[in-house]
Amino acid sequence: MSDVQIQQFRDQIQTAAHANTVLSIEGGGSKAWYGNPNTHEKLLTSSFHGILDYQPEELVITARAGTPLSTIEAALAEKNQMLAFEPPHFGGHATFGGAVSAGLAGPGRISGGNLRGYVLGTRLMDGQGHDLSFGGKVMKNVAGYDVSRLLPGSLGTFALILEASVKVLPKPAATASLRCSISEARALTVLNEWAGQPLPLSASCWIGTGDTNTDGELTIRLAGAIAAVHSATALMKTTLGASELDPATADVFWHNLREQQLDCFHDLGGDEVLYRLALPAICPAIQFTGFSSSAASHKRILEWHGQQRWWYGPGDAATQAKVKAKAIEHGGHASCFRVGSHGVDQRFTLLSDQAHSKALVAVQNQLRKAFDPSGVFATGRLP
């Protein structure tokens, strides 16, 4: 069965290569809105599914690209393990291959690291229909270039992911979530100070407004050994006057944050954009006057101890440029993560806009050619 499907993928890719057409790879379509839009013919992976190898003591799961992400997570949960980078689903049909290809991570990213760091190996089909395997199922592997780790975040513009092997971790022995009222500036200070100490800080989220004088709501998740979580809980209660959330409420909160389903993540107006700012740890609360007063009243959401920030604002080119400039001023970058119905086509910062990356444009173009000489996957979803 799988051989038949692989041959079908190959046929579709080789046909497209001969006809000089482009294929847009899609798993469950849950993240079809992410990246620059395109209207190319689809290559669908959802029928190519199934967990191929999962042995808890190896801390690795190998599955086909079309496997529902929820199936993977359920299999891991049964053995008390998890994907530590907490990939967002953004819809019920999210697939494993789609999660790898999008390269997105949830609240646990600040402590557990990004998705890329967990990818151990992939089986790919390149733009000529070659069936290729890179990396493997073992933790340490430096045989050949680490091609597998080029795939996370490539949004299907490199190669078709057939299978992936991803490192998993045991669930922590204990978790606790606490909440308090605090200003953006103070929240950023305490989070970064604590992150430099041996504390079991697993995730954080601050929600407030752009008005830096008013307090917002900070939620912290602790995870680790029972004793460590217990003593850190006490510390945070005394230092911040934080109160502990009951486990069910906490689970719902972190899930809804990951899925952008909290009330503060509202539906976008036609001309509106949800900006994602990625910033270095040192970045303070940002004063930004580029939004109109109505947009300024929208909530700002900070995750990853302030390294990932979500702002709602107008999507016009001038505002976009101002947001990007602000992020660059602080040593980071900004993208149009979600855009309203009248959205722009160019959602990511171009490599050529980044000071020391200009020379990499040629490298990137040649890399794409090596994987995909006829441009079968050149959807332009990613610049």
Place this chain on the structure above:
Amino acid sequence: MMNTVAPPPDLLEIQALQAKLVAALKPILAEDGLLWEPEDTIPYECDGLAAYRRMPLAVALPENEAQVSCILQICHAMSIPVVPRGAGTGLSGGAMPISQGLVLSLAKLKKILDINPFTRTAVVQPGVRNLAISEAVAHLGLYYAPDPSSQIACTIGGNVNENSGGVHCLKYGLTLHNVLRVRGILMNGEIVEFGSLAPDAPGLDLLSIVMGSEGMLAVITEVTVKLVPKPKLAQVIMASFDDIEKGGNAVAAIIAAGIIPAGLEMMDKATTRAVEEFVHAGYDLDAVAILLCESDGTPEEVAEEIGRMTTVLEKAGASGIRVSENENERLRFWSGRKNAFPAAGRIAADYYCMDGTIPRRHIATLLLRIQEMEKKYSLRCLNVLHAGDGNMHPLILFNGADADEWHRAEEFGTDILEACVELGGTITGEHGVGIEKINSMCVQFGEHERELFWGVKRAFDPAQLMNPDKAIPTLNRCAEYGRMRISGGKLPHPELERF
């Protein structure tokens, strides 16, 4: 012994090329920054894998990034290959010179440029030693987590190029997981940056392809590393097993119990005996295998984890369990593991260190196979393993003065690597392919994968001048290798023309 090396080109031709190169580089480097007399360049003829040697045309020792860029531009224009080199501690010949090429040593770029306790990062030049980073930030209660055995000497630039791990990488990750940004120079002299202090930029992540690229894509001039809080306490359990399989299964059982130890290492009986003579750590000399399981964190965390690990080890059939009672004892328990290499050097004239990785559940299988291979090749082998990662370091003992012994040791090593691939693993976990394992790449990868590796190489270095001839074998080379090792009557890669 050196069947992988092309015959030396004409001497006069080399001398002319050397004169041209020296004349071009002299004006841009300090007086002591360029070496070309054989007595000066001989220390650079090999790296940590001394069996593979070659003399370069010259050795350049730049002091800053601008000089590195200039050197690369000059060599690019003259079509002279460049072999970047850190401390030269690599174990796979990745820094072995090219006869008609330049060795570019980054040893003089050894400044720590910035330490930021608030962002928990340090910006360092490539020639900074791994351990020097942790030493420089110790007063802040921070350290740099990856700790390869050679950390006292190896440099961060080399670590990035090998994606080095170490004893603690099971819990704290490899170089890849602990580096945020790398600044480097392409072969054409252009300065580029990979990664960012800001997490997860949208777009292709070229940082990951530079990690472990064995000096073949870019010369690294600056690295921003992540620092992590130093644990308050560490304790280690030393568990003995009277059976290899029980020991191997205990490793899997600890992981299956949901524990990620700070370190999980294994030594076989031959190793224990060799090191005990050397370090007097009090190892159980009757044990067939010894496991070292470390826990770190707050005192409460450590007590909790040591308790859980002890239960698992007892259930797995450990014949003896000792927990370090103080820091001195902990270091003593570790001393044998850390001194396995010098101990091997003490009991044999030479040793050949392998680096395959396999799924944890096959540890015992591979160790038993190695025992068979010892008989087949009439050579002894000590086995030390990063068991938690399934990364094996068999040390094959031989006498280098005896050509036949070296040949048998090489064959022995190749057999081990092929067994690793067969068991679902890889030929190198952390030492790199270099020149040493280049033939084994033909076993691990097919023709199209290798062609894509070349595509990656050409994307960064179209002229193929940066450390060429390493790590990625050509199609012809694999055909040649296949001809030499026909296994089970079947010719590997029957699709290829034979030469």
